[in-house]
Every structure is written in structure tokens, then in C-alpha cells.
Amino acid sequence: MQYRDFGKTGIKVSALGFGAMRLPLSGENQVDEKRAVAMIRHAIDQGVNYIDTAYPYHEGESERIVGEALQEGYREKTYLATKCPVWKLVKEEDFEEVLDEQLAKLKTDHVDFYLLHALSRDRFEEKIKKLKLVEKMEKARADGKIKYIGFSFHDSYDVFQDILDYYDGWDFCQIQYNYVDLTHQAGLKGLKEAAGKGLAVVIMEPLLGGRLANPASHVKEVLGSEKSSVEYALDFLWDQPEVSLLLSGMSDEQQLEDNLLYADRSYIGMVSEEEHAMYKKAKEVFDSMALVGCTGCRYCVPCPFGLEIPEIFSYYNMTAAHKEDEAKAGYEALAIKADSCKTCHRCEKECPQMIKISQVMPEVAKVFEKIQA
Ligand code: SF4
Ligand code: SF4
Incomplete structure (x- = not known):
């Protein structure tokens, strides 16, 4: 496993983080817990030291399952990240209540990396500012319940910049970024801005909800034939010094094995000039074919009228x-x-x-x- 600097924290994190958002399923939306626990432990045994979950993943089951996976000595071997579901909070006191609930589910006394989840303009104005959530995060850190303060982000670049400027103490942020999302949301500009301020930057959706794992044949034709589509997508990110680590939501053992291998081969500056041109072309083709930028995250369901x-x-x-x-x-x-x-x-x-x-x-x-x- 390759390790990279996590901003200014002095911590070295594995190039690959385990995202517990798309765990293996045994039935419809039912997590196959035994396999999920085994996969998380196997990843840690192979050097992964960043496990990422969140309150709503798998309808609340992800945190509990990660908590199980980190028993038997595994908690001590890895950093743990989870996120505050800011939309759930109505009054200031809710912050601590929710965090305590998360710690109980995760069976730990602290979270290493705690993020304000999926910030947008509305959530920034209505929740972060009004409920003084940054102050709450600082208090939780002083109490030893969390170690580092961050946020994850889904909105336009100007909102990203406002959030960065709002607080000097951000340790890290998590953004959506991949070779087709260069100017979408925080984008490349946001990545550079955050890293320039000394924040560690965690990348989510490196495969755009799987759409870059098995892209349309027209995109595939542009990508070279030396690597898989997944490896091309991940290498694009590992090449960049501003990227601290990337999260992959792995749903089966083969994906995990493949990603471990790719992470092991990764290094900053690994993309050649020729390959840069290839990514540019692949994005152009992708953009000409994309209809709707759905990543399959399922935050929108259930629809009251039953639409999947x-x-x-x-x-x-x-x-x-x-x-x-x-x-x-x-x-x-x-x-x-x-x-x-x-x-x-x-x-x-x-x-x-x-x-x-x-x-x-x-x-x-x-x-x-x-x-x-
Ligand atoms: S449409 Fe639903 S599944 Fe698709 S990105 Fe939006 S919330 Fe996620
Ligand atoms: S009815 Fe239409 S707008 Fe309403 S939740 Fe379902 S898909 Fe969304």
C-alpha cells in the first residue's frame, strides 16, 4: 500500500480509503454483513487505514456494520471517518445527541475524521451557521469525541469557496472529483484551493457512481487498452499531489482486490502527457453522451409515488x-x-x-x- 500526506495533520493515509456506502448486498438493499465485515478487515490487513461511513448509508446500517468490522483489534489499526447528518439537526443540542448515537453504533469512543455531511448553500446557511455547528465540532474535539474537523460537499464552486473561507480550522474536506467532473461542483479549482490552504482533500465518486467503471464503448475506445477503465479513472486522481486519498465504495471482493493492486501501483506524477490528452478526449466523448448526472447514491428514495x-x-x-x-x-x-x-x-x-x-x-x-x- 502507498501512503500519502493528509494535509497538515502529519498523518499518513493509505492512497485507497474504504467507502462503506455500497457494501455487498444479500437481498434487495440488505447488506451481506458477513461479507462486508470480512472485506473491511481484509482491506485493513492489506494496509488500508481509512474507513469512511456516514449516518444515512445503507439506511443507518453502515455505521453499525463498520462498528462490528472494527472489533477484535481492527479499530486500533485504522482511522475512522463518519459524518454529521446536518439535515437531521433541529436544535443545537441535537449535534451531541447524534454524535453519541454514532459513537455507540460504531462501538468506539472517538471518530478520527468527522465531517459535516453533504454541505450545500442551504445547509451552510440554515444548519452550519444557525446551529453553530463548527463550534459544536470544536467542543466535540475538546471532549475527545472527534479528532479532525471537516466537511463533505455537493454544490457549486462559489459555495465551496464561502465554506472554505468561513472557518480557518478546517483540517480536511471531501469533494466529488474524477476525470469527467473537472468543473462540476468544487472541481479542479476547488481541489487546488483547498489543498493550497493546507486542507487534506478526500475524493469521493472517483468512478462517478460506477459510470466510469464500465463506460460506454465510445469512451472505452478512447481510453488505452493497457489498464482497466477503473484503473484509468483512479490513476487520474492518484497522479495529483493535491489528492490525499480516494474513497471507493467497494461492493465485492474482486473490486477490493483490484483496487488494492491499483493503489499499490499508484504515485504522484504517474500520468504521462499522452495520457492527459487521452483523459481530455474521454471527457469530451463522455460529455457528449451523458444525459443525466445521477450517481446512484439513492438519497432521493423512497419517492412517495413509488418511482425507482x-x-x-x-x-x-x-x-x-x-x-x-x-x-x-x-x-x-x-x-x-x-x-x-x-x-x-x-x-x-x-x-x-x-x-x-x-x-x-x-x-x-x-x-x-x-x-x-
Ligand atoms: S437522482 Fe437520486 S440517486 Fe441520482 S444522484 Fe440524485 S439523489 Fe442520487
Ligand atoms: S413524484 Fe416525482 S418529484 Fe415527487 S419524489 Fe417522486 S420522482 Fe420526485
Whole structure:
């Protein structure tokens, strides 16, 4: 395993972090706990020292399962990151209550890296400022319940800059970044700005919710043939000195083995000039084919009217990737289709990608009507 500097903290973290957001499943959305625990422990045995979870992952089960995985001496071998679900907090006292609940689930007396989760303009104004959450974080640190203070982010660059400037004490931040998201959200500019201020930067969605793991054949053709699509996507990030580590939400043992191997081969400056041009071209092709930037995070479900929003978007995106047959078969099998959207906007408040879901649904319905005709 390769280790990298975690901002100014003096800590060395593994190039690969284990994201506990897409743990292996045994049934529909039911985590296969035995496999998940074994995978997390195996990652730690192989040198991974950063495990990342959050309050809402797997409907609250992720923290509990990570807590189990870190028994039998594993907690002492790794740093642990989790996130404060700021949207749940109504009054100032809720912060500590929620943190205590998380510590109990994680079966630990402290979290190493605690993040204010998925900040946007609204959450920054309505929660962070009004409920004085930075002060709460500092108090939790003074009490020994957390060690380092950070935030994860989903909004536009100007909001990112305001949050960075709001507090001098940020130790780290977590942003969405990959070879197609260069100017989306915090983007490359945000990465450089945060690193320039001495923050460690954790990268999430390095594979854009899996869309870069198995990209459309047109994108694949642009990428070289020496590495897998996953390795190309991850190497793009490891190449950059501002990246402290990247999180991968690994769902099976093979993905874990592959990522461990890739991380072991990684180093700063590993991308050649030729490969830089290749990534640029791959992004251009990807952009020309992307319909909706859904990462499959599932924050938007359940929809009160039963729409399986991430699945609908996944089939919709397949149509642009020239996988019409697969898209059509999958969409036809859905009991409730895009035209059942009642424009209630509930889902849109939860979407970290700021997708105007109710506006896209009629478009999806139209496209599938055409395909089926
Ligand atoms: S806007 Fe449409 S998809 Fe979103 S929650 Fe409402 S009905 Fe469901
Ligand atoms: S629509 Fe938004 S919230 Fe729902 S799965 Fe996609 S990215 Fe996540």
C-alpha cells in the first residue's frame, strides 16, 4: 500500500480509503454483513487505514456494520471517518445527541475524521451557521469525541469557496472529483484551493457512481487498452499531489482486490502527457453522451409515488450509451414508470447532484415512448 500526506495533520493515509456506502448486498438493499465485515478487515490487513461511513448509508446500517468490522483489534489499526447528518439537526443540542448515537453504533469512543455531511448553500446557511455547528465540532474535539474537523460537499464552486473561507480550522474536506467532473461542483479549482490552504482533500465518486467503471464503448475506445477503465479513472486522481486519498465504495471482493493492486501501483506524477490528452478526449466523448448526472447514491428514495428514481435514470443513461436493448428491457420491467412523477419535488431536496428530477422525468418518459413505438 502507498501512503500519502493528509494535509497538515502529519498523518499518513493509505492512497485507497474504504467507502462503506455500497457494501455487498444479500437481498434487495440488505447488506451481506458477513461479507462486508470480512472485506473491511481484509482491506485493513492489506494496509488500508481509512474507513469512511456516514449516518444515512445503507439506511443507518453502515455505521453499525463498520462498528462490528472494527472489533477484535481492527479499530486500533485504522482511522475512522463518519459524518454529521446536518439535515437531521433541529436544535443545537441535537449535534451531541447524534454524535453519541454514532459513537455507540460504531462501538468506539472517538471518530478520527468527522465531517459535516453533504454541505450545500442551504445547509451552510440554515444548519452550519444557525446551529453553530463548527463550534459544536470544536467542543466535540475538546471532549475527545472527534479528532479532525471537516466537511463533505455537493454544490457549486462559489459555495465551496464561502465554506472554505468561513472557518480557518478546517483540517480536511471531501469533494466529488474524477476525470469527467473537472468543473462540476468544487472541481479542479476547488481541489487546488483547498489543498493550497493546507486542507487534506478526500475524493469521493472517483468512478462517478460506477459510470466510469464500465463506460460506454465510445469512451472505452478512447481510453488505452493497457489498464482497466477503473484503473484509468483512479490513476487520474492518484497522479495529483493535491489528492490525499480516494474513497471507493467497494461492493465485492474482486473490486477490493483490484483496487488494492491499483493503489499499490499508484504515485504522484504517474500520468504521462499522452495520457492527459487521452483523459481530455474521454471527457469530451463522455460529455457528449451523458444525459443525466445521477450517481446512484439513492438519497432521493423512497419517492412517495413509488418511482425507482436511480434505476429510471440508469436506464435513461443507457440509451445515450448505445445500450438501447438493455435500457428498454430494464425500463419495461419497472412497475412504475417516469410518467407517474407527480412533480412533488420531495426528491430534489435530497439530491446532492442538484438534478431537477421532476423536469427530467417527462423527458425520460418521452424517450422510452419513442423507443417502444
Ligand atoms: S418529484 Fe416525482 S420522482 Fe420526485 S419524489 Fe415527487 S413524484 Fe417522486
Ligand atoms: S437522482 Fe440524485 S439523489 Fe437520486 S440517486 Fe441520482 S444522484 Fe442520487
